[in-house]
Amino acid sequence: MTIEELEQIAKNVKQENEKYDYEINVCMDLACASQGADKLKDALVKAAEAGAKKVLVRRTGCMGPCSHGPLVRVDPEERLYRRVNASHAEAIVKSLGGAPVPELQCDLDEHFDKQVRVVLENAGYIDPEKIDDYIARDGYKALLTVLTEMTPNGVVHRITESGLRGRGGGGYPTGLKWSTVAKAAGDVKYVVCNGDEGDPGAFMDRSVMEGDPHRVIEGMAIAAYAVGATKGFIYVRAEYPVAVSRLTTALREARRHALLGNNICNTPFNFDVEIRLGAGAFVCGEETALIASIEGRRGTPKPRPPYPASSGLWGKPTLINNVETYANIAPIVRNGGKWFFNMGSERSKGTKVFALTGKIANTGLVEVPMGIKLREIIEEIGGGVPAGHTFKAVQTGGPSGGCIPADMLDVGVSYDALLKMGSIMGSGGMIVMDDTSCMVNVARFFIEFCMTESCGKCIPCRAGTAQMFTLLTRICDGTGTMDDLALLEDLCSTVKETSLCGLGQTAPNPVLSTLKYFRNEYIEHIVHKLCPAGVCNMEAAVEVVA
């Protein structure tokens, strides 16, 4: 495949698409698919065939506002329809060229206006199983440009210049990581994509892998060229069967187009990717545990150093990045490092995809520039907490993150600001809670998660999370004492400071952040045997008192 051939494919697709008067894009991501989007698509195809106009009906990845699904977008007018089902197909086809179908109209301007789409630029515009669709939207152009016009060093330099930081949660500078692996000695190196999205409440990586799989593969290939690797692994959760099948199809298509394999674009560069299935272990998101899992062993972390950059998979230098990090690479190469650097806040560049869920009007995927205020995400993009309830907290970073209260919503989203507030950026889960959520119970929920997911290798995490869970259960039952609270705080610092890996080191965060901002709820539970949100069952305590 050469650049000319790539451009020819893009041209062919555009010519083919121009034959149609209208395009009807049907979102078939999990949320919409679970509400009959497949039947809807069939009905639209049938209605389009019966109509006089030339209409292309296309299946696409996630369009974003999942709570309004199933979603349909009609182009070129860019009309978005919500809650569409198969019975609406004829009305939609009939309305083409005329006024929109009134009952399906979706007015979400405020939802989209503040978003900037880099990672999700193709979401809703391409069929994830068609490589040609991706190529028509500048897909693989970055890879071929890199191979023919840039040196590996030049690529590393461009990524460094962009200021991109790891999107898996830690926020380590990507350029620095790449340059460490590139400089590491050895002929055999690996690139690994961490698609083990174990953080409950987050589904950004799933949507990217399912909706735009080639973007991840292209990012990995560019990374491989930059660091000198010839083999890559995508580690995907087994709980995401659609992502696995889309990636498998994408890899096959890429090989068929000679975008993977030997002598890509008639250069000496060889690269191929293998998929590895996770098996339901949250700890495998930690890079050394992930490596153990790819090697077919129990996913237990190892002390670092040595870092995977010098000794990773089978002892070889290994570059590990998250799905969203790789998804940012092609646009950075295409548009230049400065373009990316100019987006975002002072120390957090570019955009971030968040999975907005919980007690909020518009749930779904959003992509926002770094530095945007939490309030803008929740109230404007998310449409706020549904009427009748009030906002209490927003949880970011999953089990490693924390709960941010209402009075801190005017802080801009960045790695450092979230850390300062006692939470973390994490992979991008953002769960909104209202007055019906008990913060002690939320803390208990996360500690239970960490306790179950602790691999058991180091004692602070294995025993500490179990003890914290016992203490929190007592407080939730109404049988806790103020001594328990003191013990809990003490344990938090022990577990945080002495655990081996990120899981244990961050496990106390949900407890610490709720203690910091919602201490009164803990006190209510302990002193007054009262759960302000009415979630915890205090019967045990009442019996003791009686």
Add this chain to the structure above:
Amino acid sequence: MHVSGCANQGGIVPVIAPPPLPSEDKRWKIVNGTMRKNGFARHALIETLHTVQSSFGYLDDDSIRFVALSLHVPLSQAYGVATFYHYFTLKPPGKHTVTVCAGTACYIKGADKLIAAAEKRLCIKQGQTTPDGQVSLMVARCVGACSRAPVALCDGEVVGEVTQEQILEQLERWTAA
């Protein structure tokens, strides 16, 4: 001893020919296929266990032993892997499975009440199967359909914004059949 060369990770090493298939069951050939595709390398252990589970529904002693012997992995390591990862199950699943997602978004929207209702109806705890082998009640960490929380999977099919009534109705249909 039937010894042959096999390209393994880390170079050419002499490898003892794999053990015979445990039975005539054709599914063992699928399992063997996964191992062959990976050159019977040790790192194929998890991949192979996935194939066993998708073919047989669960992992039992025979299958773990067969895979371990074929890949030259100590039995302890194979068993360790099979029990470490939550996705693998050592018990046969029921005819039908309802999986309630207990990810954060689902928890915030009351997944615990759904689980409690299903437990009460089926008289079993989460992770168990009814004594007649009809229904298994599982809890998932997160299925990634958070925007439609709470979510349940009925025999693999995603049901979003699921209610207690819907789950109980589904269980009724399964147990009546």
